[in-house]
Amino acid sequence: MAGSRAALGAFRAYARYVLNSVAKWNLLLAVLTPLLVVYAYTALYIPSTSVLLRFLVTLTGMAYYLLTIVAVYYFALDLSRGTCMVFLSQPLTRRGYVLAWMLASAVVPALAYVLSLAVPFLVLDARALLDLGSEDYALLFLEGLTLTMVMFSAGLASKRPSLVILLALVLHLLLFIAVGTVYSIVAPPGRPWLSRYADAVAFVSYLLYPYRSKLIGVQYSSLGVYSNAALAAALVVASLEYARRRLEVSG
């Protein structure tokens, strides 16, 4: 009992340290997003609040994704440089260490993003927030969580920050463009023989990009969305189990 309380205390203290070390990036988002909201709301002509909100969510969503990439990069850097050894020589479990970085990479940026988007709207026009619908927000965070966890797992297993950056480039940009392009080729009406391919591409698209797929008009795939959620959960569990069973630390 005393041992588990001490382990919990060690985890809380380390999580606080990690969150402090990535705080400046969250702060950047927390400042940038409200500025963009105020600027767009007051200076740009946009026909409706729902369009305005979608534009803002997409734009600032990119900053949120960037924040998750930075946090995962720092995590892989901590493992590759061996800085982790300093803290893992204290009564911090390997799982606690990984969980603290998971919070810093996936959960805290999402919270920082929600708050930085919601607060200025609450001041300017609270009702506008409801124009987008809760599903859009859920899909955005699901997409952020899954892509973050893919990068996080790769960083954990490889301990290579350069792989995280490469994967971020591929997942967030190249693969998204590729999936969108393939879908645009196989999906047009009047080509029924391609429809089964369109369904498959839509599934892949929603598996990886549930929010952005909807934005670019990919036919909704509920299976893709559910699979996305399952993938995120599986990666969280797998990362924690990997930490418990196999994570070794060397300088």
Next chain:
Amino acid sequence: MPAVIAARGLVKRYGRVEALRNATFEVPEGVVAGLLGPNGSGKTTTIKILLGLLRRDGGEVEVLGLDPWAHEAEVRRRVGALHENPAYPLGERVRSLLSHLARVKGCRGDVDRVLRLTGLSEYAEARVRALSRGYLQRLGLAIALLCEPELLLLDEPTAHLDPGARLEILRLIRTLREELGATVLISSHIIPELQEVCDYAIFIQSGVVVDHGSMEELARRHGVSASYRVEARRPRLVASRLVAEEFVEAVEVLDDYVVVRVKGGAHAQAEALLSRLAAEGLVEGYELRTASLAELYARVVAG
């Protein structure tokens, strides 16, 4: 004495390379033990396994009665470690880093004590990146000493230091042993330094523990020259009797005792003579204090 560290048949592989091969040794409570071996012999791997940072591929290991891989947090709560080439967060201030680590270890109020003990108080507000190599080593020791650990694992504590800094670190290790009474395991390949602080030695070569034991046991087993501390009523007279013997290399009179250094393989003769002197009432008692670690190393590892 109960064993603070017990390893039996320890195996560790890095791919095809076997870093530890069936390593078996013990470290009793309260000793300063030297883990000696050439570079690449498996010293750092051993220390990391003892801390639960590396997973063993075979054998058994217990640190303070616990498996360090399975009970990592509990073991690390009771153990302090100094790593060979630690990568500290360079942007942190010394006090801030120690405070974070003290919070993780559960002793927030211990920072000033370890700063004082390691002579880092002046540099408490300096950034880690501004510290010289010697002061980084002190920082490592300060981290290891947080929360008064029962066991200290020090990996090459004097590596890359100038002679002055080495002496200071060794002095500090001696002080720690005397003041804290902790068991210490020091990994090093610099023998003269270990000679000054160790009373127990583990010799490792190419991942194999070739021998281990107290200096006394090792000196007897391998017949190397050794020093006896002889308590005497009339030290000068005892010294004059000892110096005449062929197997005695040197005699030094210090206050009310005599330090006599005898040649390798002459322990039995030396002890027989000391017993005779005791029977004559000249010697009150004697004990084997230090063996020549360099000679032991040459016999056990090199020879």
